[in-house]
Amino acid sequence: MPLFMPVGIIILGIGSPDNKSGIYHALYGCREACCEIVKTGLPEIEPERRKMMKRAMAKTLRTGVVFGLFISLCGTGIAFAAAKSYEYGNVLMSQPGKDNTALPVTFRHWSHRGKYTCRLCHVDLEFTQLANGTGVTEEDNRNGMYCGACHNGKEAFALEACTRCHPKDKQHEQELAQQAKREFQELKKTLPPATYGNKIDWMKAEEDGIIKPKDFLQGVSLRKNEKMVNSREEPRTPALPGLPNIIFSHAKHVIWNGCGMCHPDTFALESGKTPITMKEITEGKYCGRCHGTIAFALNDCTRCHSKPVLNPGS
Numbered sequence: 672m673p674l675f676m677p678v679g680i681i682i683l684g685i686g687s688p689d690n691k692s693g694i695y696h697a698l699y700g701c702r703e704a705c706c707e708i709v710k711t712g713l714p715e716i717e718p719e720r721r722k723m724m725k726r727a728m729a730k731t732l733r734t735g736v737v738f739g740l741f742i743s744l745c746g747t748g749i750a751f752a753a754a755k756s757y758e759y760g761n762v763l764m765s766q767p768g769k770d771n772t773a774l775p776v777t778f779r780h781w782s783h784r785g786k787y788t789c790r791l792c793h794v795d796l797e798f799t800q801l802a803n804g805t806g807v808t809e810e811d812n813r814n815g816m817y818c819g820a821c822h823n824g825k826e827a828f829a830l831e832a833c834t835r836c837h838p839k840d841k842q843h844e845q846e847l848a849q850q851a852k853r854e855f856q857e858l859k860k861t862l863p864p865a866t867y868g869n870k871i872d873w874m875k876a877e878e879d880g881i882i883k884p885k886d887f888l889q890g891v892s893l894r895k896n897e898k899m900v901n902s903r904e905e906p907r908t909p910a911l912p913g914l915p916n917i918i919f920s921h922a923k924h925v926i927w928n929g930c931g932m933c934h935p936d937t938f939a940l941e942s943g944k945t946p947i948t949m950k951e952i953t954e955g956k957y958c959g960r961c962h963g964t965i966a967f968a969l970n971d972c973t974r975c976h977s978k979p980v981l982n983p984g985s
């Protein structure tokens with residue numbers, strides 16, 4: 672990582688706004704999705720805009736945001752490159768503070784998220800949206816909470832099959848991982864493809880009716896409040912001229928997330944109130960809580976930065 676710092680400084684120095692895509696490449700390296708932004712999102716640069724970009728650069732440089740962003744994007748870039756499609760969204764559950772003689776339990780989002788909405792687990796069943804935040808115990812599971820709400824021999828395999836979740840030893844852990852990998856490959860064949868993350872387009876799978884995530888679990892969920900809908904779109908203009916705008920769609924998110932996964936903890940209930948920056952997103956805040964961990968990966972720049980700005984600054 673320290674290697675990136677001098678390299679970053681040098682590239683930032685060379686990357687002048689005179690060069691159409693120079694500053695974008697300097698900021699993000701020549702990653703495929705970013706180059707795409709440069710291709711699709713950037714209009715020709717006229718002298719006026721060039722000046723404006725220079726001012727914008729100077730401003731962001733002063734606050735150090737650009738530099739921080741570059742470093743963190745490099746870091747997350749490496750992390751993304753390392754995450755394999757069948758491991759994307761896996762959570763190693765190993766509570767800190769517990770005397771862990773047992774091996775961590777791997778919870779796989781890919782094997783569950785096609786069957787249930789995010790909301791069902793994260794609101795009704797109260798799993799936190801933070802690895803190891805929940806503090807699941809054997810007793811909780813037996814009382815029908817958490818994993819035990821489904822792993823009861825009816826909805827899913829019973830708790831008695833301890834070793835399907837708890838590996839016996841390192842070798843058994845490997846075997847469980849290999850088996851999961853094979854099951855993932857089988858599932859993937861049945862779903863529409865995507866470029867990053869699980870390499871599965873979950874949203875299209877839902878839209879096409881290939882998967883029908885359940886939003887209700889008998890004895891746990893209250894009846895869905897049909898009145899809780901919000902089809903408002905929240906447009907956002909990123910603080911770097913030329914980058915395409917972000918369109919946040921309530922309608923598309925509510926299918927999976929209900930309201931409680933985002934409000935009031937993550938986002939204000941007022942348009943434009945939540946201050947969001949790309950750096951914080953890459954650090955796992957705001958949109959980055961789900962995107963880059965479970966929902967589509969952050970490499971997919973143009974899925975969020977989707978609306979080209981033809982005349983920025985005006």
Ligand code: HEC
Nearest residue numbers: 764765766776807808809810818822829830831832833836
């Ligand atoms: C559906 C998956 C699943 C099954 C099946 C399962 N567990 Fe667990 N168990 C978990 C998870 C998840 C945790 C929490 C791990 C963590 O956060 O560190 C846990 C935690 C534990 C713990 C440590 C926490 C505590 O309460 O002390 C023990 C002990 C345990 N399980 C025993 C068992 C036994 C014995 C069985 C079989 C009768 C079993 N589990 C079956 C998922 C499962």
Ligand code: HEC
Nearest residue numbers: 762783787788789792798800801802803804805960961965
């Ligand atoms: C079957 C239940 C279930 C479903 C469905 C589910 N999750 Fe999770 N999720 C979990 C569990 C369990 C954890 C781990 C919590 C812990 O370790 O305490 C988790 C963790 C997370 C985390 C934290 C990950 C990290 O690395 O810190 C995020 C973010 C998250 N889920 C988002 C989602 C989103 C978005 C969806 C829908 C696409 C979803 N979850 C669907 C059970 C579920």
Ligand code: HEC
Nearest residue numbers: 776777778779782787817818820821826827828835836851
């Ligand atoms: C909302 C219901 C639900 C909850 C909650 C749930 N599961 Fe599952 N799980 C299922 C279903 C359904 C299957 C697939 C059917 C089966 O294998 O019985 C499954 C499959 C699995 C599998 C086998 C596939 C794989 O991912 O390797 C494991 C392991 C597993 N669950 C672990 C867990 C753990 C650990 C938890 C809690 C942290 C949990 N599950 C919580 C419903 C649930």
Ligand code: HEC
Nearest residue numbers: 899900901903924928929930933938940941942943944945
């Ligand atoms: C995936 C996250 C997410 C989910 C789920 C979500 N929202 Fe939002 N919501 C946002 C964001 C982001 C904003 C914009 C906040 C900002 O600009 O500061 C917002 C803004 C709002 C606002 C203020 C703007 C407006 O539309 O008047 C309301 C009200 C609102 N949401 C209600 C809801 C309701 C009701 C639900 C459930 C049906 C819901 N939201 C589900 C992320 C979400």
Ligand code: HEC
Nearest residue numbers: 907908909910911947948949950958962969970971972975
């Ligand atoms: C999950 C959606 C999402 C993805 C994916 C995404 N962005 Fe962003 N981006 C945002 C949001 C939201 C903002 C903040 C807009 C605002 O200022 O309100 C933002 C802002 C920015 C900014 C403005 C400067 C700043 O720090 O806020 C830049 C530059 C940027 N993104 C670059 C990228 C690049 C490059 C990628 C791909 C590697 C990417 N983004 C992927 C949602 C996303």
Ligand code: HEC
Nearest residue numbers: 873874919920923927928932957958960961966967974975
């Ligand atoms: C609580 C989790 C969560 C949060 C927070 C969240 N998303 Fe999403 N988002 C999802 C899930 C789940 C999907 C479905 C697709 C998938 O899983 O890859 C999705 C889909 C999308 C899509 C594709 C749908 C469309 O409109 O074309 C976009 C774009 C998007 N999110 C942008 C954002 C932006 C921007 C933010 C922050 C303002 C954000 N998301 C915050 C979970 C989340």
